[in-house]
Amino acid sequence: MTILDTLLGDPYQSANPYGVADVLEADEAREFTAGTLTLLDDYGFGAEFVPIALGGRFTSIERLVHVMRPVFGRDASLGLGYGLTSFMAAVNVYAAGRTDQQVAVARTLMSGRAISVAYHESDHGNDFGANNLIATEDAGNYRLNGAKNVINNADRAQSAVVFARTGTSGFGGREHSLFLVDLDGPDSPASTPRHLSLALRGCRLGGLSFRNTPVDASTMIGAPGTAVETALTSFQVSRCVAAGAGLGPVDESLFAVAGFATRRRLYGSDLSDLPHVKHTLASSFADLMAAECMVADSANTLHELPAFGSAHSAAAKYIVPRILESAMSDLSVVLGARFYLRTGPYALFGKHFRDFAALAIGHAGGAACQLAILPQLKRLTSQGDAAPKTVPGADLAPLNFGSLRMFAPGPDPVLNRLRVSLESRPVHPALTDVWQILTQALLDLRSESAALAPHDLGVAAPAAAMRLTERYALLLVTAGIVERLDGDAPSWAVLALYRTAERIGGVRLEPPQHVVLETFTDVLRRIQEGRAFDLRARTVPRTMP
Structure with missing residues (x-):
């Protein structure tokens, strides 16, 4: 705990x-x-x-x-x-x-x-290169003019990291700079009225209005014109952390719905006795664990294999919310009409459901993450050396921002570690068909990525190319699950591999009933023992609603 x-x-x-x-x-x-x-x-x-x-x-x-x-x-x-x-x-x-x-x-x-981060402008979304807030030189310092919209904590933060245009050519990657702007001083920008939102209702989403706002040259972060480079470096860390933020709400939601299912009587028995409900609860648990594997492995990559952090963190930010959204959607069906209530013991699920949808697109949307992976895909999917097996609990190398790179230097060692694992016999007899699907998916990803043309790698990429980035992300999820099989395959890991293979292959796979029942039993056991639905099975203080 x-x-x-x-x-x-x-x-x-x-x-x-x-x-x-x-x-x-x-x-x-x-x-x-x-x-x-x-x-x-x-x-x-x-x-x-x-x-x-x-x-x-x-x-x-x-x-x-x-x-x-x-x-x-x-x-x-x-x-x-x-x-x-x-x-x-x-x-x-x-x-x-x-x-x-x-x-x-x-x-x-x-x-x-608090410190606010003022990147986005409503007219430009994730296209930071088009941002128009202008920083004009003035006697060795700068004056800022423009606005930032939908900024969290704009009215309560002490300072803000502000993304502003300092170049004059109007194009290119060296047109913008970052400033650490004081929001408490007499010359600070004005905060604009708060936006009311359907979700994350406690967040104070507002804006900042800059009208000839003076800022000292010493407030610039890094060299002039390096805002995009700094942002793309910092995103590698924040994307991974943002992906992990969704784990807690889904953990609590699974607990609430499982509690409801064990207490709700329907057709003369507990709702949790129905096969569909058992399958839903077991599958949601497996999805949650798979998502945590992806977050944990992406985090470790940033420490141990930082040159590949750009692709791994973008993959985590893209795929983890989708896996968890699927789990939340399935759980809402079990909860039924109570899902819509805003009061009562199960109303927290509705809040988490609403918040999660907004949390999933926060920081950077899925398409932006896919576009961070796509230009690297040929190189990443090539055959190369495999990363060593991770040791749970081992000390990690300190996070070194200087070692992070915009583009991977070669074949993805984690993907190649998965390749080596798939070349061996599966550790669980129920995984034979899954192993074949995953092996073929890895081969197809390599060949289809190799065939990508230059015009397939940018913002005008066709849907088929974008789907390759999703398959890459799902195979990284697979790699994280396989790492945790360790000879004694836990039931949730077997079920998670079935579900991941389904997503990759686009085919319906029926996991063995005993795997579903063992995973469902694990859900109930954790509730009875007061343990979270996480890899550590940590103790938590919660009782049934």
Whole structure:
């Protein structure tokens, strides 16, 4: 059990001030649950986003995802609004900022203040190269003119990382620079009215209006014209963390629906006795575990194989939300009409369902992630050396932003590790057909990627080329699951491989009934023992609603 699990307490305990009823009441009011900001301040949550070298507790991406999980599981608005948005801003400074800027950011975060990240402009979406907020030189400093829209924490952050045009040619990759802009000073930009949203209702989404706003030249992050390069470097980290943010809400949702199914009587028996319900709960658990494997392995790649981080983090941000959205959709069917209720013991599921859809597209949409993979696909899918097998719990190399690359230098070693595994006999007899599908999918991906023409690799890529990036991402998910078979294949891993093979091959595969039942039993066992639906099977304080 993590410290934050303990501090947030049992969500279904009526006396808990941070429980379901209070979360839902705060969500209706478009606020965070009363007292949660103080709780996180007292814990020192901001230190989780600050590297140890700067006085914080950040040691690895996987650990950060693990620490954030109970916060997002309670309220995704809180996790995003208090921490993740600030981390997305801070990684730009960690990647390219001067030491004094990094120290300033660390102090801000560890004091409990927020930092906003002002990249997007409504007219341009993820096309940052077209952004029009202008930074004009003025006596050695700059003046900013323009606006940033739909910015989280714009009205409560102490500072913001602002993406602005400093070039004058109007095209090219060196036209923009990043600035660390103070939002508390007399000359700071004005915040614009808050946007009201259907989901993540507690997040304060607003904007910043710059009208001849003066900023000192020393606030620039990195060299002039390097904003795109810095952004693409920092995205490799933030995409992976953002993908992991969805694990907590789905974990809590599975618990709620499983609890409902074991208590709901239908047709003279428990709802959980129906084969379809057992299959749905088991499959959702398998999907959740598969998604965690992908996040964990992508995080480890950033530490141990950083030159491949661009492709792996983009793949995680693309595929993990899709796998988890599928699980949430299936679980909503089991919950039935109660899925639509905004009050009562199962209303938290509805909130998580709404929040997850918004959380999944936050930071960067799926197409942007696919376009980060596509130009590298020929090289990535070539046959080459296999990565060594990961050792759970082993110390990782420190995250080194300087080792991250925009494009992979050669064949993907993790994909080649999967190739080597598939050349051996499957460790579970039920996986023989799955092994054949995965082996053929890997061969097809290599040959079809090799046939891509230059005009297939950009924003005008045909649908067939985009589908190759999805297959690549799914094979990385497969690699993560296979890594955890270890001779004694857990039932969830076998079921997860069936489901991943279905997604890759586009065919319906029927897993053995005993695999489904064993996975379903694992779900019930974890509920009875008070354990989370994660790879660590950590203990959690929650009782049936």
